Amino acid sequence: MRILFVCTGNTCRSPMAEGLLRQMAEQEQMQLDVRSAGVAAAEGIQISYHAEGVLRDHHIKDQITSSPIRMDTVEWADLILTLTEGHKRQVLQHFPNGAGKTYTLKEYVEDDIQVLQDIAELDSLLASKALQNSLGQSLTPSEGERMIELRQRIPVYDISDPYGGSREEYDRTAAEIRTALDKLMDKLKNGRGM
């Protein structure tokens, strides 16, 4: 299975997720091909000093450099896991072929059915809004109200951005990512992925 993590600059959050998940998969002898990219990333930038430190402390020596997300990376992935909802929206806006396989990391490991139904409904309303906009039309007032209601109800699944922060902030973010990756591994091991 091919998993792509997506954040903004691909120098902090998604490289940590990439390195950590690759190590977890190796430890469990699970066949996972893992990459990462950024919605506003430059090509070939070193990952941030503290992100590298976090990986090094986990005995991960992968040489990860930044890449912007591209059509071929989206096509390559079986599953695209974003670090925030904003990243998910940007992926879906620029790469509509990512629909059906793009989730926030925390949403993907959520098992509350009601929340998952709300997210699916919001995704579908946002997709029809984009379509209506392209036709110069808009959603009905009741659809607009429903979107607001869903947004208020759905938990925030964003993983905090440590960019420019201290090593402690990177450790906190890495712990947040790790907790979600533990759940992801369980889900994949139990055959509940995709």
Ligand SMILES: N[C@@H](Cc1ccc(OP(=O)(O)O)cc1)C(=O)O
């Ligand atoms: N703020 C940076 C972009 C940036 C943002 C976030 C960031 O962290 P991450 O790699 O986790 O998205 C990295 C870089 C800039 O001004 O170019």
